Amino acid sequence: MKDSKTTRLLIRDATVLSMDAGVGNLRQGSMLVEGECIAAIVPNLNRDIDLAGVEVIDAKGMIALPGxxxxxxxxxxxxxxxxxxxxxxxxxxxxxxxxxxxxxxxxxxxxxxxxxxxxxxxxxxxxxxxxxxxxxxxxxxxxxxxxxxxxxxxxxxxxxxxxxxxxxxxxxxxxxxxxxxxxxxxxxxxxxxxxxxxxxxxxxxxxxxxxxxxxxxxxxxxxxxxxxxxxxxxxxxxxxxxxxxxxxxxxxxxxxxxxxxxxxxxxxxxxxxxxxxxxxxxxxxxxxxxxxxxxxxxxxxxxxxxxxxxxxxxxxxxxxxxxxxxxxxxxxxxxxxxxxxxxxxxxxxxxxxxxxxxLRLERKTGSLTPGKQADIVLLRPTALTAINDPIGFAALGASSSSVDTVVVAGKVRKRGGALCGIEIEELQRQLEACRDRLFEKSGFQPPHADFPD
Missing domain, CATH: 3.20.20.140 (Metal-dependent hydrolases)
Known part of the structure; x- marks a missing residue:
């Protein structure tokens, strides 16, 4: 019996680039995450899997790869x-x-x-x-x-x-x-x-x-x-x-x-x-x-x-x-x-x-491998983009704006293109205030400081 407190997450119907020769790549596959780790990667979702209490992310049209x-x-x-x-x-x-x-x-x-x-x-x-x-x-x-x-x-x-x-x-x-x-x-x-x-x-x-x-x-x-x-x-x-x-x-x-x-x-x-x-x-x-x-x-x-x-x-x-x-x-x-x-x-x-x-972390992360930590990224192609080569797109065609979902150790940190639980406006205020303090204390002038206001 599964521990009722264990977080369970299902990422379903993604194109999977595992970076693990034993797992391979899947044109369409699903990943089950239990707690901090990847529990399973399958080409077709097993209907026998108990999905009670599972958070499901529909990744159809997206590319899943290691963080x-x-x-x-x-x-x-x-x-x-x-x-x-x-x-x-x-x-x-x-x-x-x-x-x-x-x-x-x-x-x-x-x-x-x-x-x-x-x-x-x-x-x-x-x-x-x-x-x-x-x-x-x-x-x-x-x-x-x-x-x-x-x-x-x-x-x-x-x-x-x-x-x-x-x-x-x-x-x-x-x-x-x-x-x-x-x-x-x-x-x-x-x-x-x-x-x-x-x-x-x-x-x-x-x-x-x-x-x-x-x-x-x-x-x-x-x-x-x-x-x-x-x-x-x-x-x-x-x-x-x-x-x-x-x-x-x-x-x-x-x-x-x-x-x-x-x-x-x-x-x-x-x-x-x-x-x-x-x-x-x-x-x-x-x-x-x-x-x-x-x-x-x-x-x-x-x-x-x-x-x-x-x-x-x-x-x-x-x-x-x-x-x-x-x-x-x-x-x-x-x-x-x-x-x-x-x-x-x-x-x-x-x-x-x-x-x-x-970083001596290859046994924990770096590939989508059952048993490893669930560090996962979902890339969503932008509008009017045909994905002909998922590997080529992930390496050369994507950008930060393509990052739809980020999971670290089984916890969703970004979803739907937005960081989870983060007040962006407040962070922006802190960042700019920090920058202003650093520039003032150091006397630093950024390049092109003569740009008109």
């Missing part, structure tokens, strides 16, 4: 949408981490993280890695985590460092704050919760090798995934981060490397040999002139990359442009450099199962 996994984002920047639209990496460093980050209060960070996570949910992202490097005080860390929890998203909180002065992020000799141990012990001790913990490490491109060694040791002592930037275009070249970490015997399967554009092929092979992961953020990487995304070189080396939004200061808060940008760049790169080609099925997997694997 997207944003494997790298600085969520604290959600009030700064397009505030650095035309910057390269050096200008971004000067304006955003250099000028705006130091003035964040704990309240600003709570608002930014909650609303940034809701922006992600609205775009069909059910799992997000929050690479948080505005942890000026313990209260900032508490506020960041509270914002994630209050949103209802599945999140990995990457404990970073204060961003109050360059000494924390430029050839830093300062180790990760000891407060990381308090957060792990008191706030994020469980790896089974909706919000879990990782380390957002500076690595050899932002700190000395001695500090990198120390910080990795702390993360491993706390059993944390370790994420760091590596191969950040021309900026990363002089540091030879992977070579130095390899020589120091610091690499391992618990490391996730972000970007990788300027890494050598040998360095990427070393990531593969160590069991590590790579995450690409294509729109930012190309816009800020890092170079071609490393996705196809990673594939050639045996590393399946995840995708991330990175920063909304220069791109939108969804993975749709990241999937399209990855494919487009790979096609041009194949033409110019002879690198491997990829297709829409590849980039859809990058944005789901591969992203989950880069």
């Amino acid at each position: 997207f996994v944003d494997a790298h984002r600085h969520i604290w920047q959600s009030p700064l949408t397009m505030a650095a639209a035309d910057t390269d990496l050096n200008s971004y460093f000067a304006q955003v981490p250099g000028k705006l980050a130091p003035v964040y209060s704990p309240e600003d960070l709570w608002i930014a993280n909650r609303i940034g996570a809701l922006q992600a949910l609205n775009a069909g992202i059910t799992t997000i890695f929050d690479w948080c490097h505005v942890l000026h005080t313990p209260e900032h860390a508490d506020a960041a985590i509270a914002g994630l929890r209050d949103s209802g998203i599945r999140a990995v909180f990457g404990y970073g460092f204060p961003n109050t002065e360059p000494a924390w992020s430029m050839d830093s000799e300062r180790p990760v704050p000891e407060d990381i141990r308090r957060v792990r012990r008191n706030l994020l001790a469980s790896d089974e919760s909706l919000v879990t913990m990782a380390m957002a490490a500076r690595g050899p491109e932002q700190s000395t090798l001695e500090v990198t060694r120390h910080d990795i040791a702390v993360a491993r002592d706390l059993n944390l995934l370790i994420s760091m930037h590596a191969g950040n275009g021309a900026f990363g070249l002089p540091y030879r981060s992977i070579e130095r970490m390899h020589d120091a015997k610091l690499m391992g399967p618990d490391l996730q490397y972000v970007h990788g554009n300027s890494l050598t092929d040998e360095s990427i092979r070393r990531i593969a040999d160590s069991g590590g992961h790579l995450v690409c953020t294509p729109t930012i990487e190309m816009q800020m002139q890092f170079g071609y995304p490393a996705a196809t070189r990673a594939l050639a080396a045996g590393v399946r990359p995840g995708l991330g939004v990175d920063v909304v200061t220069s791109t939108e808060p969804s993975l749709f442009p990241q999937m399209a940008g990855t494919l487009q760049a790979a096609r041009l790169q194949a033409l110019e450099q002879g690198t491997p080609n990829i297709d829409s099925r590849d980039v859809l997997r990058f944005a789901t199962l591969d992203g989950a694997a880069s």
